[in-house]
Amino acid sequence: MWIPLFITGFWNTNTSSSHLWKTKYTKGWTTPLYFSKVDKSFFAPRLASIQAVQGDLDNIAPQWNDSSLETTLPITTNERPAIPRQHFSHLGDTLDPSLMDSVKKRKQRAKEEPLCIVVIGASGDLAKKKTFPALFSLYYHDLLPKDFLIVGYARRQMTQEEFRNSIMESLTCRVIDGPQCQRKMDEFLPKCHYMSGMYDRTEDFVRLDQFLNNFEQSFPNTRVDRLYYLAVPSQVFENVVHHVHESGRTQRGWNRIVMEKPFGKDITSYLQLRNSLRNCISEDEIYRIDHYLGKELVQNLMVLRFANYLFEPLWNRDHIASIQIVFKENFGVEGRAGYFDEYGIIRDIMQNHLLQVMALLGMEQPVTLHAEDIRDEKVKFLRSIRPLKASDFVLGQYRDRQNPQRSYLSEPGVMNDSHTPTFAACVFQVDNRRWSGVPFLMKAGKALDERKAEIRIQFQSVPGGLFSQVVSSHLPHNELVIIVQPDEAIYMRILSKAPGFTSRLEEARLNLFYRTAWEDSKDIPDAYERLILDVIHGEKSLFIRDDELEVAWNIFTPSLKEMEMAQDSWKPILYDYGGRGPIESDYLAAKYAVQWSEGD
Numbered sequence: 001m002w003i004p005l006f007i008t009g010f011w012n013t014n015t016s017s018s019h020l021w022k023t024k025y026t027k028g029w030t031t032p033l034y035f036s037k038v039d040k041s042f043f044a045p046r047l048a049s050i051q052a053v054q055g056d057l058d059n060i061a062p063q064w065n066d067s068s069l070e071t072t073l074p075i076t077t078n079e080r081p082a083i084p085r086q087h088f089s090h091l092g093d094t095l096d097p098s099l100m101d102s103v104k105k106r107k108q109r110a111k112e113e114p115l116c117i118v119v120i121g122a123s124g125d126l127a128k129k130k131t132f133p134a135l136f137s138l139y140y141h142d143l144l145p146k147d148f149l150i151v152g153y154a155r156r157q158m159t160q161e162e163f164r165n166s167i168m169e170s171l172t173c174r175v176i177d178g179p180q181c182q183r184k185m186d187e188f189l190p191k192c193h194y195m196s197g198m199y200d201r202t203e204d205f206v207r208l209d210q211f212l213n214n215f216e217q218s219f220p221n222t223r224v225d226r227l228y229y230l231a232v233p234s235q236v237f238e239n240v241v242h243h244v245h246e247s248g249r250t251q252r253g254w255n256r257i258v259m260e261k262p263f264g265k266d267i268t269s270y271l272q273l274r275n276s277l278r279n280c281i282s283e284d285e286i287y288r289i290d291h292y293l294g295k296e297l298v299q300n301l302m303v304l305r306f307a308n309y310l311f312e313p314l315w316n317r318d319h320i321a322s323i324q325i326v327f328k329e330n331f332g333v334e335g336r337a338g339y340f341d342e343y344g345i346i347r348d349i350m351q352n353h354l355l356q357v358m359a360l361l362g363m364e365q366p367v368t369l370h371a372e373d374i375r376d377e378k379v380k381f382l383r384s385i386r387p388l389k390a391s392d393f394v395l396g397q398y399r400d401r402q403n404p405q406r407s408y409l410s411e412p413g414v415m416n417d418s419h420t421p422t423f424a425a426c427v428f429q430v431d432n433r434r435w436s437g438v439p440f441l442m443k444a445g446k447a448l449d450e451r452k453a454e455i456r457i458q459f460q461s462v463p464g465g466l467f468s469q470v471v472s473s474h475l476p477h478n479e480l481v482i483i484v485q486p487d488e489a490i491y492m493r494i495l496s497k498a499p500g501f502t503s504r505l506e507e508a509r510l511n512l513f514y515r516t517a518w519e520d521s522k523d524i525p526d527a528y529e530r531l532i533l534d535v536i537h538g539e540k541s542l543f544i545r546d547d548e549l550e551v552a553w554n555i556f557t558p559s560l561k562e563m564e565m566a567q568d569s570w571k572p573i574l575y576d577y578g579g580r581g582p583i584e585s586d587y588l589a590a591k592y593a594v595q596w597s598e599g600d
């Protein structure tokens with residue numbers, strides 16, 4: 001049985017949502033969607049969710065009988081649906097009320113318990129650009145506990161005033177509302193303190209502990225929690241965690257430690273780090289952060305795939321020709337050589353952020369939305385990825401011929417002959433039934449032509465030559481494009497007949513631009529806000545489990561070792577600051593009959 005379902009929307013009629021089933025023809029747009037072999041059990045949950053969007057369940061329910069299913073179902077709205085941001089989690093909420101009860105209780109408790117937040121590496125780029133602004137934003141939105149204290153800790157000497165000035169420079173209010181914002185900043189900054197100390201000196205951590213104890217003592221009859229945020233390179237983790245364990249734990253509440261990626265430099269150093277940390281902290285207390293998992297569009301990947309009927313049947317080797325995951329930044333390392341030169345772009349971006357995105361694109365549907373089920377599926381998928389060889393890569397390093405001071409090699413702290421790549425492109429093969437033969441291409445680079453993170457899913461070419469007289473060359477692939485940042489969007493590139501007396505085919509887009517589709521899209525929280533809040537709530541689904549990391553390092557380690565062993569053969573190709581990166585990355589893609597298609 002084929003059932004046409006018309007979803008009709010328009011902007012300029014008087015029909016209200018209570019006319020939902022009465023209006024058949026309206027101005028505006030009408031999209032017929034055909035489903036085959038469907039029955040009531042297929043439609044019910046989907047209509048319920050269209051419904052939830054409209055908040056009008058009672059109008060649909062009376063129409064819900066077998067005869068209405070066999071006819072056209074016109075759904076009419078008098079405005080573009082404003083889908084609430086929390087819609088999917090709301091559906092999740094109703095799925096498991098007992099779980100939601102415990103989550104609510106945890107959130108409530110977290111709000112009431114005083115909290116000490118210690119940012120280790122507070123003098124650095126991450127702390128300044130992301131951690132403190134996120135903490136401020138949580139404060140601004142009244143999401144931090146009523147009583148809290150923030151301590152920045154690093155080796156650099158700074159006065160309280162210098163420290164507060166340095167974080168003030170990067171605080172902004174997501175929702176601009178002038179005086180309120182300034183007032184909140186004035187309240188927030190005095191709660192931030194700086195302490196200079198070494199990462200390997202017991203006395204310094206004892207001093208830190210005393211400072212935190214003083215705060216705790218103002219709350220004699222309640223639990224007080226501690227959150228340590230490690231905004232330092234991973235070679236420092238072991239020392240810091242050891243000292244926190246020895247002299248920095250509170251006995252009055254929970255202790256949680258957030259660690260930044262990359263965790264280690266390869267499989268050996270990761271396992272060594274993991275084993276050594278296990279002597280000091282439990283898996284429960286560790287939050288391995290990968291902030292790409294907190295980005296709105298990355299969060300939407302599972303919804304897009306599994307809450308829609310449309311994509312999943314096409315989501316495999318029979319229909320998809322290639323997948324590209326691209327990260328570009330239009331600025332260089334800018335003072336972060338202390339960290340970056342040791343790690344390079346593969347460990348900085350690919351092994352974590354982009355691989356996580358790839359896992360969400362490639363994994364099977366999890367059994368439930370619970371953290372462990374999602375992470376189980378990611379691990380299964382990651383295990384199907386063939387380990388990379390050096391020859392799967394093109395490496396690059398930026399230089400600026402006009403302004404040599406901006407070249408990577410001129411960065412303070414970078415060795416004259418550093419081979420650290422600031423650009424890499426590579427191709428993955430996935431050995432499983434769904435993806436065998438589909439190349440997954442990844443590209444990441446600093447100092448390129450623009451700042452962008454995006455995913456492109458290219459579908460197979462249309463078979464047959466129906467349009468060969470209209471289009472001289474091959475029909476272009478349909479492409480699903482997901483712009484993670486900036487200007488979040490999801491759109492589909494399709495072919496369409498140009499309007500008018502012509503039979504010309506032109507590329508067109510089916511668009512979902514967040515900025516115009518959702519009124520509150522300017523209020524999308526930064527990934528770090530979400531993730532830090534999750535740490536405070538003890539919610540782990542967006543954090544990386546240890547076995548995920550182990551597999552991730554297994555994929556990259558063989559290539560990294562090869563590059564290290566034969567450094568001269570794997571010298572990065574120099575590319576111009578502000579350009580597209582080495583042309584060799586185009587040749588790499590061409591080997592798989594793919595063209596990087598960023599930019600349109």
Ligand SMILES: NC(=O)C1=CN([C@@H]2O[C@H](COP(=O)(O)OP(=O)(O)OC[C@H]3O[C@@H](n4cnc5c(N)ncnc54)[C@H](OP(=O)(O)O)[C@@H]3O)[C@@H](O)[C@H]2O)C=CC1
Nearest residue numbers: 121123124125126154155156231232233260261336338339
């Ligand atoms: N910057 C960003 O946008 C992001 C960074 N990250 C991750 O955060 C971590 C820190 O990155 P970022 O802040 O950019 O790096 P920085 O180079 O700014 O380092 C942060 C701080 O760590 C200390 N530090 C740096 N290098 C060393 C070293 N070799 N040994 C000991 N201490 C060192 C310095 O503090 P001091 O000398 O004062 O002790 C520095 O201020 C990295 O793991 C990175 O992957 C993750 C997401 C985004």
Ligand SMILES: O=C1O[C@H](COP(=O)(O)O)[C@@H](O)[C@H](O)[C@H]1O
Nearest residue numbers: 261291329348349353453485527
């Ligand atoms: O983890 C990192 O991410 C940032 C980019 O983060 P984004 O949210 O601005 O895309 C990158 O600059 C940095 O090198 C890296 O460590």
